[in-house]
Amino acid sequence: GIQVEQSPPDLILQEGANSTLRCNFSDSVNNLQWFHQNPWGQLINLFYIPSGTKQNGRLSATTVATERYSLLYISSSQTTDSGVYFCAVDPSEKTGANNLFFGTGTRLTVIP
Amino acid sequence: DAGVIQSPRHEVTEMGQEVTLRCKPISGHNSLFWYRQTMMRGLELLIYFNNNVPIDDSGMPEDRFSAKMPNASFSTLKIQPSEPRDSAVYFCASSFYETQYFGPGTRLLVL
Numbered sequence: 001g002i003q004v005e006q007s008p009p010d011l012i013l014q015e016g017a018n019s020t021l022r023c024n025f026s027d028s029v030n031n032l033q034w035f036h037q038n039p040w041g042q043l044i045n046l047f048y049i050p051s052g053t054k055q056n057g058r059l060s061a062t063t064v065a066t067e068r069y070s071l072l073y074i075s076s077s078q079t080t081d082s083g084v085y086f087c088a089v090d091p092s093e094k095t096g097a098n099n100l101f102f103g104t105g106t107r108l109t110v111i112p
Numbered sequence: 113d114a115g116v117i118q119s120p121r122h123e124v125t126e127m128g129q130e131v132t133l134r135c136k137p138i139s140g141h142n143s144l145f146w147y148r149q150t151m152m153r154g155l156e157l158l159i160y161f162n163n164n165v166p167i168d169d170s171g172m173p174e175d176r177f178s179a180k181m182p183n184a185s186f187s188t189l190k191i192q193p194s195e196p197r198d199s200a201v202y203f204c205a206s207s208f209y210e211t212q213y214f215g216p217g218t219r220l221l222v223l
Contacts, residue, residue: 041219042217043203043217045211045213048210088155098145098212099160101157102154104154105154
């Protein structure tokens, strides 16, 4: 099956710092999503981004599908950004398919 | 919008008992997913439905697990009989197109 690797596995930041999280995947994908799991366990969808670049406030994401990687940028980090960030992909060739395979995540801790 | 609703939020049971987890997807969504999260295996897709029809159940670990979606607003995941290795957080998610929205999860502990 498809391999989804995320780096770094753990990241500690001072509040206000910027960071880049990376997701590498082993096969072509039609669907790529980034999620944030907060310390209470809730999973929040951040981006649907199979290709290109999107921005939402302090967060932005870029996926280079031809090179099989995606990046999540967090700027001016806040303590509420703490949690685990997951990349999830669907390798299906069917348009609209939604069978997501999750990476192992990056655990981010933002300290005040 | 209430989001995806799951019940119960916590379940503690003894080995051999039947466990039923429930999910109400977001109104208007046509796809529903059941995931399991453990420390050892991370987040795994168990089964997903499209328009109430099971599309892919290849992630269901074994015959002890079954899932149903009798209508567009309700789904169940049943484990019978339960075993200690089934202890995990079970998430339900729904979507209309590609973006998936997750419920709060059910934390299951099988003693």
